[in-house]
Amino acid sequence: MNRIPILRLGKALLVTIQVDMHDELALALEQDLTQKIWATGARGVLIDISALEVVDSFIGRMLHAIASVSRVLDAETVVVGMRPAVAITLVELGLELPGIRTALDVERGMTLLSRRDEEAEGDVERR
């Protein structure tokens, strides 16, 4: 298995990270996600990291790269399921995931994305 599956949920894409990431896998995930956002017109990307006991600078960079590419394609990235210990370590390491939104779980992440979508539609209507 050399690919992390990307699931479609309404207007969002969902990825659960549950294997140790290495360069090649991270790169494949970034490419697959970019391709899938483009192909499906997804408005958001949810990345579940509840299985991760450690988030180091490598994972931090991967999340940042995914969020940046998604943003260019007008999709927002929300990292969900972060463990409390991971959150503490990230802050201690100074890896505060700038520009990436977080939510406690997938459902809250979905709510965040749909709210953003409604606001965007409101903006279009007001114009």
Add this chain to the structure above:
Amino acid sequence: MNRIPILRLGKALLVTIQVDMHDELALALEQDLTQKIWATGARGVLIDISALEVVDSFIGRMLHAIASVSRVLDAETVVVGMRPAVAITLVELGLELPGIRTALDVERGMTLLSRRDEEAEGDVERR
């Protein structure tokens, strides 16, 4: 990482299988799922196997065990994302996953579950 994450999506639970399963991991997943169905009152379990290139009798038994326990707790199991080659192999091996529903992707699986839920509610109303 020794646990497969179980995500809550409305009244359903979602699991994506993306690592090679072994005895211990399969047992842990069954126990975690049972516990989570009980704790959340979930009505359905979606198991995404789109990452699996091979489904052997071991995985078949695991899916069957999960479906059986879920049914006892009044939750339906839907296996989603099966690859065409996997489907062909399963039939050739005579492993046709009896008692397990399947759907092409997570969204169709969710639709299947919500339809079943509406029917169940209809039954209650008719009584």
